[in-house]
Amino acid sequence: MIRVALFVCPQTVCSSLAMADDAFRLANQLAGEPLFQVQRFSRNGLPVDIGMAEIRVDGGLPLAEAADLVLLTATGVAVEQTLASNSELLPWLAARPDTQQLASLCSSAFLLAASGRLDGRRATTHWVLAPAFRKRYPQVRLEPDALLTEDGNLFCSGGAQAGLDLCLHLIAWHGGHWLAQRVAGALVFDLERGLQSRFAPLLPAAGKEDPQIGPLLRWLQRHLDEPLDLDALAARGHCSSRTLLRRFKTATGLTPNAYLQRLRISAAQTALRNPARSLEQVAAQVGYADRATFAKLFKQLCGETPGAFRRRLRSHL
Known part of the structure; x- marks a missing residue:
């Protein structure tokens, strides 16, 4: 059984957490056997208030150390606040063995990069956050057009629904492409949707500050x-x-x-x-x-x- 640990913090985007949890549990249902053990963890093992709900967790960092896959769910656009609030997580991420899979959804790529794990490695995040990410972490090989990236045991996804692309990719990795296809079909979702750049607006919203x-x-x-x-x-x-x-x-x-x-x-x-x-x-x-x-x-x-x-x-x- 593949042990999946979903990180929860006060900045966690509820939809991202629910989406990831649903995808792996649906994979178990469609496979007809418990391929994935899905658990939630926080830094201290205590429940986390994310604004619209208090999220119960199964443990703290020691629980996640035993996981095969640690998945950092999206944390929103308040990057500075997220990094400051989760500073204790960074050395823990840096100490993870190379044999453990680490994945970030959307903006949580900033946490993974801040730990140093993405130095010299491929990564992506939401296209809106790409300029700030590249400025902060020039040593990371950012690919803002990509819906998801894979570099060894490090995985990242772009914005919003791209998190589901990554979850399906990880389901295929551990359970086979056939299972990922069945999960995608049940969720009425396309596999391999191409580039994230397809969803970025072509035209800038500009001109208002210059009357001419x-x-x-x-x-x-x-x-x-x-x-x-x-x-x-x-x-x-x-x-x-x-x-x-x-x-x-x-x-x-x-x-x-x-x-x-x-x-x-x-x-x-x-x-x-x-x-x-x-x-x-x-x-x-x-x-x-x-x-x-x-x-x-x-x-x-x-x-x-x-x-x-x-x-x-x-x-x-």
Whole structure:
């Protein structure tokens, strides 16, 4: 029997804890035998108040030391508070033997990284937290596009539902792919869902702080299928092309051309929901003269081809 220990602290996200617990217990049910022994632990072995509920645990750190898999459930976006509140956990994580599997869901990757266990290793976390993670832990090989990473006995997942991707991966690791497939089917969930970048918004929410850039963004939205004329755009903003480039980058983090490409691909995602339109028609609608250029940029920004995107939409109907 595989012993799974789920870490609980005051910052634990309730849905993350419940999701992980449900996945492994459902695996036992569908396997017809108790493959996984699922237990909860806290630093001191006492119940933990997570705000909406008090979570009972089965023990403290000694219990988790005997586990085959220690899983740190998501801890939310208050990273500084989580690290300060769980400082005693860090040396304990650092001392775990290489034979013990350690896994983090979403933001708890910060705990695993703070312990030093991820130095030089592959990891991921929620795409929103990726810049802060990379700045804090430059020695970690962060892959923010990945839904999950595996490096030896170290596992990480991206945001929210990516935690279920990782749980299914671990179920497959210990119980076989067939069991992970059955658990995914019971939960009406796709296995191997691709890249986390598919879920990140293509366009930044920007322009409000610059009264001249905001109207230009709205103009581009209405004329996204037209070629970009930087001088004409600068004239609309009543500034020079050089000034426009500087202010546009400050407001959006992108050049006007990069913003336009993301704007076009975002519009294409909407257009692809209409099965009556061919890929060539969608490409032309958003300003691309040929399908190949459109498909290449779509995959670059979305992590999948336009055809794969459309097939995935149909599979959920």
